[in-house]
Amino acid sequence: MWLVQRLPQAGSRIAWPQHLARWLPALPALLFLAVFFIVPVVEILQGGLYDGDGVLSVAQFARMTHSAVYVKVLASTFWIAFLTAALSVLLGYPVAYLLARLSARARERWLLWIVLPFWTSYLVKTYAWMLLLSKTGLLTVVATHLGLIDSASTLAPSLTGVLIGMVHAMLPLAVMTMLPIMRGINMQLVQAAQTLGADRATGFFTVFLPLSGAGAAAAGLLVFISSLGFFIVPALLGSPRESMVAQLVISSVLDLFDLRFAGALSTVLLLCSIVVFYVYDRVVGLSSLAGEAPERRAGSGGRALPVLIAIGRLAGKLSLSRGRERAGGSFGLKAYTWAVVLALVLPIAFVVPLAFTKQSFVAFPPELFTMKWFVTFLESSVWQAALLRSLGVGFATAALALALGFGASLALVRLPSRWRKPLFALFIAPLIVPRIVVAVGLLYLFARWELAGTNAGLVIGHTVLAIPYVVVTLSASFKRFDWRLDDAAKMLGASAFTRVRTVLLPLMAASLGSAFLFAFIVSFDDLTIAIFVSGGINTTLPKQMWDDIQLAVTPTLAAVATSLVFLMVFIVWLSSIFKRKSY
Amino acid sequence: MSTKLETIGLAKTYRETPALLPTDLRVAAGEFLTLLGPSGSGKTTLLQMISGLVEPSAGQLLIDGRDATHDAPGKRGIGMVFQSYALFPHMTVWDNVAYGLRMRKLPRAELAPAVDAALAMVKMQSFAQRLPSELSGGQQQRIALARCFAFRPSVILLDEPLGALDKKLREHMQMEIRRLHQELGATFIYVTHDQDEALTLSDRICLMNQARIEQIGTPAQLYDRPATRFAADFLGHSNLLDGVVERAADGRVALRVGNRLVPVGPGPELPAAGEASLLVRPEAARLTSPEDGTLAGTIREVVFLGADTRAIVSLGQGEGAGHDDGADFTVRCPRDLTPRVGQRVGLAWDHSRATLLTR
Numbered sequence: 001m002w003l004v005q006r007l008p009q010a011g012s013r014i015a016w017p018q019h020l021a022r023w024l025p026a027l028p029a030l031l032f033l034a035v036f037f038i039v040p041v042v043e044i045l046q047g048g049l050y051d052g053d054g055v056l057s058v059a060q061f062a063r064m065t066h067s068a069v070y071v072k073v074l075a076s077t078f079w080i081a082f083l084t085a086a087l088s089v090l091l092g093y094p095v096a097y098l099l100a101r102l103s104a105r106a107r108e109r110w111l112l113w114i115v116l117p118f119w120t121s122y123l124v125k126t127y128a129w130m131l132l133l134s135k136t137g138l139l140t141v142v143a144t145h146l147g148l149i150d151s152a153s154t155l156a157p158s159l160t161g162v163l164i165g166m167v168h169a170m171l172p173l174a175v176m177t178m179l180p181i182m183r184g185i186n187m188q189l190v191q192a193a194q195t196l197g198a199d200r201a202t203g204f205f206t207v208f209l210p211l212s213g214a215g216a217a218a219a220g221l222l223v224f225i226s227s228l229g230f231f232i233v234p235a236l237l238g239s240p241r242e243s244m245v246a247q248l249v250i251s252s253v254l255d256l257f258d259l260r261f262a263g264a265l266s267t268v269l270l271l272c273s274i275v276v277f278y279v280y281d282r283v284v285g286l287s288s289l290a291g292e293a294p295e296r297r298a299g300s301g302g303r304a305l306p307v308l309i310a311i312g313r314l315a316g317k318l319s320l321s322r323g324r325e326r327a328g329g330s331f332g333l334k335a336y337t338w339a340v341v342l343a344l345v346l347p348i349a350f351v352v353p354l355a356f357t358k359q360s361f362v363a364f365p366p367e368l369f370t371m372k373w374f375v376t377f378l379e380s381s382v383w384q385a386a387l388l389r390s391l392g393v394g395f396a397t398a399a400l401a402l403a404l405g406f407g408a409s410l411a412l413v414r415l416p417s418r419w420r421k422p423l424f425a426l427f428i429a430p431l432i433v434p435r436i437v438v439a440v441g442l443l444y445l446f447a448r449w450e451l452a453g454t455n456a457g458l459v460i461g462h463t464v465l466a467i468p469y470v471v472v473t474l475s476a477s478f479k480r481f482d483w484r485l486d487d488a489a490k491m492l493g494a495s496a497f498t499r500v501r502t503v504l505l506p507l508m509a510a511s512l513g514s515a516f517l518f519a520f521i522v523s524f525d526d527l528t529i530a531i532f533v534s535g536g537i538n539t540t541l542p543k544q545m546w547d548d549i550q551l552a553v554t555p556t557l558a559a560v561a562t563s564l565v566f567l568m569v570f571i572v573w574l575s576s577i578f579k580r581k582s583y
Numbered sequence: 584m585s586t587k588l589e590t591i592g593l594a595k596t597y598r599e600t601p602a603l604l605p606t607d608l609r610v611a612a613g614e615f616l617t618l619l620g621p622s623g624s625g626k627t628t629l630l631q632m633i634s635g636l637v638e639p640s641a642g643q644l645l646i647d648g649r650d651a652t653h654d655a656p657g658k659r660g661i662g663m664v665f666q667s668y669a670l671f672p673h674m675t676v677w678d679n680v681a682y683g684l685r686m687r688k689l690p691r692a693e694l695a696p697a698v699d700a701a702l703a704m705v706k707m708q709s710f711a712q713r714l715p716s717e718l719s720g721g722q723q724q725r726i727a728l729a730r731c732f733a734f735r736p737s738v739i740l741l742d743e744p745l746g747a748l749d750k751k752l753r754e755h756m757q758m759e760i761r762r763l764h765q766e767l768g769a770t771f772i773y774v775t776h777d778q779d780e781a782l783t784l785s786d787r788i789c790l791m792n793q794a795r796i797e798q799i800g801t802p803a804q805l806y807d808r809p810a811t812r813f814a815a816d817f818l819g820h821s822n823l824l825d826g827v828v829e830r831a832a833d834g835r836v837a838l839r840v841g842n843r844l845v846p847v848g849p850g851p852e853l854p855a856a857g858e859a860s861l862l863v864r865p866e867a868a869r870l871t872s873p874e875d876g877t878l879a880g881t882i883r884e885v886v887f888l889g890a891d892t893r894a895i896v897s898l899g900q901g902e903g904a905g906h907d908d909g910a911d912f913t914v915r916c917p918r919d920l921t922p923r924v925g926q927r928v929g930l931a932w933d934h935s936r937a938t939l940l941t942r
Contacts (some may be wrong), residue, residue, distance in 0.1 A: 487636050488669035492730070493657030493686035502682075506673045 026411030040441025048264030060264035081227035092174035100182035118172035165233040181215030202312030229434030373559035397523035405470030461529035466519035477511035587612035593642035620791035662731035848934035876929020
């Protein structure tokens with residue numbers, strides 16, 4: 001009765017500009033990444049396809065198989081990365097399990113102590129381990145006394161040392177990746193298992209463990225991929241036997257000026273990452289990285305079930321604690337988590353007293369107390385320049401990354417899901433591609449445009465690395481944002497700009513602050529890009545530390561490291577305030 | 584009454600699926616119109632297109648005779664109350680209510696009195712400096728209302744505003760909204776799926792189903808004379824007897840239901856033949872002896888509802904509708920008549936109060 005066709009379908013004419021408008025905020029970030037990330041990476045990868053005379057061939061790849069050295073380095077890279085991933089997940093699992101079941105406030109307190117070592121620069125952490133594990137280091141001395149190792153060997157340089165350093169660096173990442181998935185597991189499922197006759201251990205093994213499997217797999221994946229590109233830890237804590245690919249790439253570029261071979265090595269690294277991702281997607285499903293429940297693989301739970309039941313029964317018999325579970329988790333679990341957190345934090349704290357030693361060399365225990373090393377640090381023109389450059393580049397990077405990342409996140413949240421996933425993958429690609437590959441690629445690019453060795457080049461390189469962090473932080477915040485507030489403001493007559501100014505930005509302020517801090521830290525701590533892109537007397541603080549560490553381990557370095565630690569504490573404290581202020 | 588708002592062929596399609604089929608609607612100035620229907624009926628889509636938050640796929644929207652189809656939401660002189668209230672969490676109650684006035688660049692001197700007046704209307708003056716998170720659901724609802732009419736729009740849209748409140752509070756707020764409508768004199772367009780709410784509040788109800796308007800009328804019209812089975816079923820309880828129309832020689836129409844012939848009261852446009860359903864409201868029917876009733880059956884269940892008692896009668900073999908035997912007929916009983924389960928009874932009603940439906 002009311003069906004009257006008056007006008008033709010106007011849908012197509014109106015819809016088009018609206019869809020395009022949704023892409024607009026992401027345009028600057030897209031262009032930026034296209035020029036400063038995609039182009040350099042593709043260039044460096046295809047550089048590996050040419051031999052020394054510029055002819056298209058697989059000669060570079062063949063070189064890798066010719067010499068036993070290269071093969072060994074590749075093998076040990078994968079092996080070390082795999083061990084790091086396995087150990088990080090195993091050691092971190094109980095910690096994540098405990099944290100998942102705590103109240104939000106208790107969990108935040110624990111997380112603060114886990115996040116702090118995570119954000120401390122790799123250089124500081126590795127420096128601390130160097131001190132602890134060297135021939136006269138504290139831990140070596142203790143281990144020798146306890147008879148764990150014989151007096152001739154040291155804990156570093158060795159595979160043990162490298163693994164200690166890498167797991168120490170990656171454990172927080174594993175915990176923070178597993179945590180959201182574990183929090184999503186409904187504990188009533190375990191209770192249901194218990195009402196059906198399972199004891200606590202069996203309930204855990206047959207219900208909780210399989211459900212948390214995706215989280216553990218995701219953590220293992222991220223740690224593995226991140227570990228592939230490491231060079232600081234193996235260089236400082238490992239012997240030549242533990243050399244990893246990134247070190248080869250560095251020496252190939254800086255010592256041998258062989259960019260093509262570096263390209264081939266980078267390609268292998270990248271391919272390995274992609275293969276691992278592919279396998280992961282087949283086994284678990286990539287969507288689990290975003291926190292969604294993994295796709296159901298038919299029958300996958302059923303086959304393992306009898307084994308899990310058996311394990312559960314066995315564990316139940318061995319279990320020391322009987323009776324009902326206390327809300328905060330068993331005593332053993334808490335003690336273990338305390339031990340892990342102490343292991344994460346103490347080595348870093350260990351560096352601090354050394355900065356005040358009166359002796360002119362590093363020894364434990366230090367003779368206190370003097371501030372002269374801080375004076376040396378702050379009065380030295382070299383260190384001053386490095387510090388100021390790092391701060392300046394850090395702020396510039398944070399501002400640029402925030403501006404680009406804001407637009408990118410805004411676009412991401414408004415786009416249909418068929419575009420959102422590939423776009424999101426592009427924006428976090430700099431996280432996945434080994435940093436060394438990005439660094440070498442940018443060097444190529446900057447050399448042509450005369451940006452190498454300039455502050456602008458550093459800012460650009462750091463922004464490429466920082467954008468993923470900004471996008472991830474802001475996307476999560478945009479997802480939580482109630483867009484009906486924007487609608488309400490529209491209805492009340494506010495223009496788009498006014499809505500951003502009065503509604504969006506104030507509510508996002510805390511996230512923007514956090515994103516700014518992340519970007520700043522990424523820039524401030526970066527060594528990889530700085531090694532290639534800065535040059536000569538224009539160094540950043542980490543680059544200066546790196547150069548100095550290779551020469552000698554001095555108390556000045558301890559003073560620098562201590563300053564960095566305090567800076568990091570300040571920043572983490574700031575970010576926890578931001579978290580509390582968010583709506 | 585003059586027409587405030589009119590839609591001509593207004594429609595919306597999302598990727599091959601019609602959310603609203605081309606719709607013509609006239610809303611009178613100052614009336615309280617409710618868009619009522621189940622999920623997917625198109626009521627929210629229609630409201631969103633009137634507000635301007637969603638672009639129509641086709642059709643026109645006229646406000647005060649002027650084409651406002653593509654006007655920006657804030658420029659239509661329309662206020663809106665959202666289901667989740669959408670109060671700005673980082674602003675005080677006062678700033679929330681003042682927002683719309685600030686957007687219209689009201690000078691300071693006039694701003695404060697207008698905000699105070701709006702707060703006074705919803706009796707929330709003492710809450711001016713609170714944050715929304717410090718208010719209860721009902722209080723937030725009132726602030727959302729105050730914010731919406733602070734700048735005195737002539738049309739106010741309400742999108743299921745009371746869904747999150749408990750029953751008592753909802754009934755209280757319904758009265759508040761009715762009072763505000765009378766005080767403000769604005770045109771209210773209200774969306775809900777709750778038929779009791781619609782019956783309580785509206786001047787007219789626009790019943791919607793499957794992306795189009797099923798029937799428009801006053802609450803009484805929709806309740807007493809529904810046009811379709813859906814309308815009969817949606818509003819209030821209904822007993823629907825399905826059967827075939829028979830017209831006797833003297834012109835009287837009856838419905839053959841099973842093996843009984845049910846007389847149909849006089850009425851306009853009665854069909855001569857074909858399938859039809861007879862609508863009998865529970866309160867229009869009464870229990871009687873099996874011989875005296877138009878239909879007979881056995882009491883299956885007695886339901887106590889406080890003010891009401893209802894008996895559910897299982898219609899016997901052949902009495903029911905042409906579908907399976909044992910169709911149910913609900914009838915309201917006075918409190919002093921206590922029917923027993925298993926009792927054989929007859930059902931009778933005033934034939935002029937039954938409605939014949941052909942769709």
